[in-house]
Amino acid sequence: MKILVKDITSQLEDLAPIEYAESYDNIGLIVGSYDQRIQNILITLDLTEEIIIESINKKCNLIISFHPILFKPIKSLTENSFSERVIISAIKNNIAIYVIHTNLDFIWEGTHSYLSKLLQFNREKVLFPKEGIMKKLTTYVPISYAERVRNSLFEAGAGNISNYSHCSYNFDGFGSFMGNEKTKPFSGKKGVFHMEKETCINVIFPSHKLNIIKKALFTSHPYEEIAYEIYSIENINPYLGIGIIGDLTEEMNEYDFLIYLKNRMNLPCIRHSPFTGKKIKKLTMIAGSGSFGIETAIKEKANVFISSDLKYHDFFKSEKKILIVDIGHYESEKCTKHLLKSFLKKKFFCVSIYESETDTNPVKYFY
Ligand SMILES: [Zn+2]
Structure with missing residues (x-):
């Protein structure tokens, strides 16, 4: 082949x-x-x-x-x-x-998914959700076609919110139109004012699926001219973005954790801030250069932050609140x-x- x-x-x-x-x-x-x-x-x-x-x-x-x-x-x-x-x-x-x-x-199934499996911790969400990646579609469909259009949009990737699929908001009302001589209206007659019972369907979808979603709408909707609005929304997806936060299956002391990390990831050496004396349970991680994530990891009350390319002064940010760990750029990716x-x-x-x-x-x- x-x-x-x-x-x-x-x-x-x-x-x-x-x-x-x-x-x-x-x-x-x-x-x-x-x-x-x-x-x-x-x-x-x-x-x-x-x-x-x-x-x-x-x-x-x-x-x-x-x-x-x-x-x-x-x-x-x-x-x-x-x-x-x-x-x-x-x-x-x-x-x-x-x-x-x-x-x-950035994707949930990407770099950090592999690392979480390797270190056997349960991922809760990403550390920095990506913004500007969601859109919303509103469209108006004759009631008898609402199910067909809705399902077509779902199949194209609309209506997913975290662990829920097939999410939409629908309500019925009346749409009005009057086509000119050049039209072939789906219902009613050209040149005659018409009121049609319609369902308003609202779904969200990831921006990169815009063309697929539009195609699904255009092929499933019965009207000659389809009324719809697409707009960008500020919602974030907690499973899409940089870094990761999650819990280790079992908590361990900091020394044992570093041994565990070294063995699981086959690391030649580890640089770390002074021990805090607390157990490691909540873990944050950014593969590659991730010094920008230290403050957020502290805010999230994580016990450890793992990344690479950390500078001397980055380790001072620990202030015994968190164990800051540099495992090396190559090693982390x-x-x-x-x-x-x-x-x-x-x-x-x-x-x-x-x-x-x-x-x-x-x-x-x-x-
Ligand atoms: Zn890199």
Whole structure:
């Protein structure tokens, strides 16, 4: 079976919509063609020249990278920097490069889902819910068609609120219209004022599903001209955003917790603030650089905050209220390789999917 780059990217974008990525991010297909046929796939945290060599050796012509190799626009493509050499080498060897980054961090099934399973804690909600991602649709449907339109909207992804699906608000009333000579009204006659018993249906949906929702409305609604309103709402989804907060299955003292963390995540070392003397039960975590989350973790009365790239002064913020832990940037995100591999393996059987074996961590530890 022929698998193209676009078959893979559409599955990844169903999992982690590109609209969820941070504005500074650079995700999606950055080298190659959507119509390129896939041989094998290599998944990596970072893109380096060694990763291109590994990809060639494993006959992979699609690399999926978590970290973008390009953040800023480049003005030239010479061999002056490693990122330019990687891009040139990928093009010469017909290797496509796809990046899935902060959009994978933001989804409930993403980076933090894997970490919570690894550390066996129950996730309660995200630490920083993403704003501006919800919309509301109001439409007016002849009563006999209300069920059909409502179900069509639900199937397209509308009406989900936390653990509830099929959520809508409906009320009946009268709609009025009068079509001109060019119309073919669903009920009534053209040129004649008409009152129709209608149901007003209200549903919310995630912004990235706008086109799918509109299509569902247009194909299920019987009217020639459909009256509807779509507007942005400020509601947040507690399961969509950055970081995570949750409870450990069993509380432990801080020393035992650090041993547990080190073993479960296979960490070479841990940097941490002074022990608080309290038990660890409520845990907060941000994979990658997360120093901005310390104050929120304290407000949430968490016992521990785990992240990376913390500065000297960040550890002072603990004030014995919380144990602040830095596990290393690479270490906090390397799980994304397993996460993406297991997701794609369930969807595509006829290509080999590899996790890169190259250690791309630019930080080395000297004991
Ligand atoms: Zn990162």
